[in-house]
Amino acid sequence: MKKLLTSLTLAAAACSAWAWPDKPVTLVVPFPPGGSTDQIARILAPRLQEKLGGTFVVDNKAGATGTIGASAVTRAAPDGYTLFVSSLGPFVIAPHLLAKVPYNALTDFDYITVAVQAPNVLVVPAASPHKSMADVIAYQKANPGKMSFASSGNGSSDHLTAELYWQQTGTTGVHVPYKGGGPVMTDLLGGQVDSSFMNINTAMPQITAGKLRALSITSAQRSPLLPSVPTLEELGIKDANVYSWQAVAAPKGLPADIKAKLHAAIVSTLNDPAIKPKLLDVGFEVVANTPAQFTAFQAAEFARWKNLITSRKISAD
Numbered sequence: 528m529k530k531l532l533t534s535l536t537l538a539a540a541a542c543s544a545w546a547w548p549d550k551p552v553t554l555v556v557p558f559p560p561g562g563s564t565d566q567i568a569r570i571l572a573p574r575l576q577e578k579l580g581g582t583f584v585v586d587n588k589a590g591a592t593g594t595i596g597a598s599a600v601t602r603a604a605p606d607g608y609t610l611f612v613s614s615l616g617p618f619v620i621a622p623h624l625l626a627k628v629p630y631n632a633l634t635d636f637d638y639i640t641v642a643v644q645a646p647n648v649l650v651v652p653a654a655s656p657h658k659s660m661a662d663v664i665a666y667q668k669a670n671p672g673k674m675s676f677a678s679s680g681n682g683s684s685d686h687l688t689a690e691l692y693w694q695q696t697g698t699t700g701v702h703v704p705y706k707g708g709g710p711v712m713t714d715l716l717g718g719q720v721d722s723s724f725m726n727i728n729t730a731m732p733q734i735t736a737g738k739l740r741a742l743s744i745t746s747a748q749r750s751p752l753l754p755s756v757p758t759l760e761e762l763g764i765k766d767a768n769v770y771s772w773q774a775v776a777a778p779k780g781l782p783a784d785i786k787a788k789l790h791a792a793i794v795s796t797l798n799d800p801a802i803k804p805k806l807l808d809v810g811f812e813v814v815a816n817t818p819a820q821f822t823a824f825q826a827a828e829f830a831r832w833k834n835l836i837t838s839r840k841i842s843a844d
Contacts, residue, residue: 547607547785548581554610557596557617559589562708563728567642567773568612570806574796579788585612592682592843593617594628601635605780607789611636615684615772619828623836624682624843633829637781638821639790642797643811644770646746647688647724648756650739652715655722660743660762663722667698675701677720679708681843684771687832688724688745690839692759695767715739726771727752727810745769752810772814774821790818 552575556568565587572583588596597617603609622632649660657663667674678686681704693699703720705711708729714720716738724745731752733739741756747768749758759767775793777786794815796802803813816824835841 547788548579548583550608551582551584552608552610554583554585554612555596555600556585556587556612557589557593558587558614560587563645563726563771564612564614564773567811570802571612571642571775571793571796574799574802575789575792578792578795592621592625592680594621594625594630597621597632598629600776601630601778603778605637605778605782607777607781607785609778610639610789611776612642613774613776615774615828615832616682618774618776618825619832620682620684620687620836622829623833624841633826635779636776637779637786638818638825639775639777639781639786640793640818641772641774641814641816641821641824642793643806644772644814645727645810645812646744646750646768646770647685648727648730648734648744648753649692649722649742650715650725650730650734651722651742652718653738653740654718655740657722657742658740660757660759663742664696664698667696667700672699672701675703675721677703677705677711677715677723679711680704680706682836682841684726684769685711685724687835687841688767688769690841691767691769691835692724692764694835694839695759695764724769731810750810751807770812776821786818 554568554572556565558564568585572585576583588599593613593616600609600611618632622628651657676689686702686704689700689702711723715723727750730739734741741753743759743762744750744753744756745759745768797813797815806813
């Protein structure tokens, strides 16, 4: 009897996985609608629906630097009906930035893939006297703690990029945190702040319009969107490559066959000739790595940002 019950249980689990998805799948985005992460989720949802059947919906659960949405996902059943589409913040920054995070970013997720990544660009207003990184560094060395660097908030990718840049160049600046990228752009264009390590997706329209000047980029190689803009590494600033990235994960314990189906459908979507060029056009680089690669990358990024946040004494306050 016991063997029969075990066999029936395993058969039921297999049938359940085989039938997946037979009810709506929720893609939790831990930020408000309209940002880069939300954009990626809304590109994926209809294509996953086409490829896998069922219904895929995006649910924006914003708050507490993304940790509210992340926590909700880790508490959900690992049955393939709750997925997490997020930037790096809740995965590798918030756990070191906040006093207490209600999940373990290293053990509470099944990592499916890093979907895309995008570098940051150091931009200044078009009217700025700084025409190159050499100008910026010379000014900072002559005027320590004077040049302002705006960010979308304490612990954001743009803030941490500035901290890393200051650390690697032995310079100092004034960090000016805002509540989101919109106010940063407004004050940068208005000349109220001197500069920002802005995400390339956000900066490109104003760079193209001639309202912002790009001085350097945090990618490993020059961006095809900004071929004349040197990387920090080219300029002799080592270990300062920074990418903002968006990834897909699930609560720990996701069945292997569902993970495999999801991974294949996501990678196929990101490399679709109707989608990939559009992502590249706005500055995203398609990563679409394997679950094992994402797991290793997550661990490396977690350690990297922990070291910077701790050594620079950065907090969310």
